[in-house]
Amino acid sequence: MRDNIVITSAGIVSALGIGYKSNAEALKNGLSGLRQPQFLNTLHQDLLIGEVCLSNEDLADKLSISSTTVSYTRTGLLAMLAIEELLASLDIAALRKEKLAFINANTVGGMCSVEDMYLHFIADETQGDFVRYIDTLDCAASTKDVTTHFGLNPFTATISTACSSASNALIVGARMITQGLVDKAICGGCDALSRFTVNGFLSLKNVDREACKPFDEHRNGLNLGEGAAFLMLEKEADAIKRGTTILARFSGYNNTNDAYHPTAPSPDGAGALRAMTGALKKANLTTEAIGYINAHGTATINNDAAEGRAIEKLFGANVPFSSTKPFTGHTLAAAGAVEAIFSIMALNGNCIFPNLNYSTPMQELNIAPVTSLMTHQNIQHVLSNSFGFGGNNVSLIFSKA
Amino acid sequence: MMTPVYILSASAISPQNTFDGDGIYETLITSDNLKLFVKEPDYRSYINPVAIRRMSRLIKRGISCGMKALSDAGIKTPDAIITGTGLGSMTDTERFLKDMIALREEALNPTFFIQSTYNSVNGWISLQTQSTGYNQTYVNRGLSTEMSLLDAQLFLQETSEAATVLVGTFDEMTDDYFVVKNKIDYWKKESIPSNEILKHNDTPGTIGGEGAAFFVLANRATKAIAILKGIKMLQQPTSEIIAQEAIQLLQEHGVTWDEIDVVIMGNSGDSRFESLYSNALDCLSANTSLLAFKHLTGEYPTATSFAIWLSIQLFNNQRIPKNTLLQQGTATHYRNILILNHYPLNTASVLLLQEPA
Missing domain, CATH: 3.40.47.10 (Thiolase/Chalcone synthase)
Incomplete structure (x- = not known):
């Protein structure tokens, strides 16, 4: 069908690893990415969480970013690493000239950084490392990080509907393409673990301290995780014309x-x-x-x-x-x-x-x-x-x- | 280009008398501490009395503003609810964060966490109206209002049947938020009364503000009080880009500059952004009256929604509130209104509204 929306590229970072291949391998081999926190600075060190196995410094290194000069939070870094994989198969120069949308999704922005600096934020002091993180608390900060880092200038929007956020990003991207506002849309979401979120779910008393057991009679709550994943959406006819691989049709x-x-x-x-x-x-x-x-x-x-x-x-x-x-x-x-x-x-x-x-x-x-x-x-x-x-x-x- | 959509109702809670009381034609509420907080109405008639006790001010404000827009439009259950906010409930976010630090991650109150979720207002309105349709929340900095409206247009265009969307925006300022953003020069350093802020446009910074506004949008013209013709969202705006986009927007909708009766501008007395509007203003004829509004509301990410609400007051009353007028034009009937707004994080927008025939 002429107006079918298809997925032509993807990028993913999760506790299972960096990239499509390592995530697929872990899933096939039944290897869970849950572990106790190594980077999250929480007092709840016994919790099992789905933490991405790289420190902020290592994430920045992978992206060739000097972590001492820019104000990227872990949220932004995870998003950038997933986007890097998505873009790897594409002609970025050509993409810059196209009608492109970037629909990102996020729940707590750069809270992972802000929560460690907040007392400085609200104190009298006006100088310090914290200052460059002041505009990173909102969900759209990671959206800006991605477009800045890759030199893209797409139509951008950031969605926040809690746990369904990224799914909504895919819907909005598909509708924008269908209605002719853009030709392509990079859609997905990102979230880094933060003490704010972990303690939020703990206060709701729905966190399992052991590995979670979905659909089991003795299930006892969730494990939190972090990650970023994005998909490139475009019209099937455009993808066929380009001769690119089609990963799937986004049919409903x-x-x-x-x-x-x-x-x-x-x-x-x-x-x-x-x-x-x-x-x-x-x-x-x-x-x-x-x-x-x-x-x-x-x-x-x-x-x-x-x-x-x-x-x-x-x-x-x-x-x-x-x-x-x-x-x-x-x-x-x-x-x-x-x-x-x-x-x-x-x-x-x-x-x-x-x-x-x-x-x-x-x-x-x-x-x-x-x-x-x-x-x-x-x-x-x-x-x-x-x-x-x-x-x-x-x-x-x-x-x- | 998007198909125009119809606005059936509008409600606003702001630092002025916009929700209940005598409107903005008579009284001007001012402050002299660089902050404008909203005038909190009595929320009890809009919210479930049991639930209201635990709600923070932004949640109450958002729900009430949304319920009033629905009731003004005579609609019980909208087909979709789309909200936009730059900050969500700052009070709840700050409270949970500060408790978490002070109590060392123990014995925290989940209510603050739940209410800090950006889509909680949307969820509450869905619950109160039993609206099970499309439900979306944008946290899109200075373009949160615009993206919510654009999504409403997309939704309404997709269906051939008559449909309504409740679109709402809300943001709050807190004392902490003011302190934090002061460190990166959002606000004036010198003390200036809010009603004089626009005159002090030779220094950086403005005044902090807040507000909520909700609109019922439809894809049918019946009972429309305004038509939203089109929206342009701009990143890294310059005066040239704003003018170009305004020219294009007018062309797309077959409106000439001479036909623009009113321009509502988001200038805020901040020297860094004062020149953003100059190229667009050069296009205007003597017909156009020039209005400003940020001395009434202060600066906040979803301030554009106040300008839309103000446009609807002009359509309804065919009279300009004297406190908003910068320059009187010759037009005596207000049919086409252009909104030009910006937000400090490098975004701007252009909107075209029209009085229904």
């Missing part, structure tokens, strides 16, 4: 609101059901067409009950599903794009990644996640869920090109 999406509670999903899964049903409708697909569901599956009591019920109601026991959160932790604003890339890996590798740490079926469900790697599957379409605070629910569908 839906954003709806639960309208139930500020932080909890509707227990019957009505919101999740609405999101998935809408995405199928947009993609013009029936439930039978879906070969794999990459679930939101945070392993919180509420999410997995609601999402599990919705999956069972819509798909019965017919569609394999798993949550990849035990691999990466919950990367929040990046999660939608991280898992979009995992979905594309599943699609192109004809495989289904395991839902780690599952042992006991949930009482309220008659379905169970996939627990070991399944290969040689015939997967034509993958559905990926991301559900956030404020009742923001998004489902995306990726299809074989």
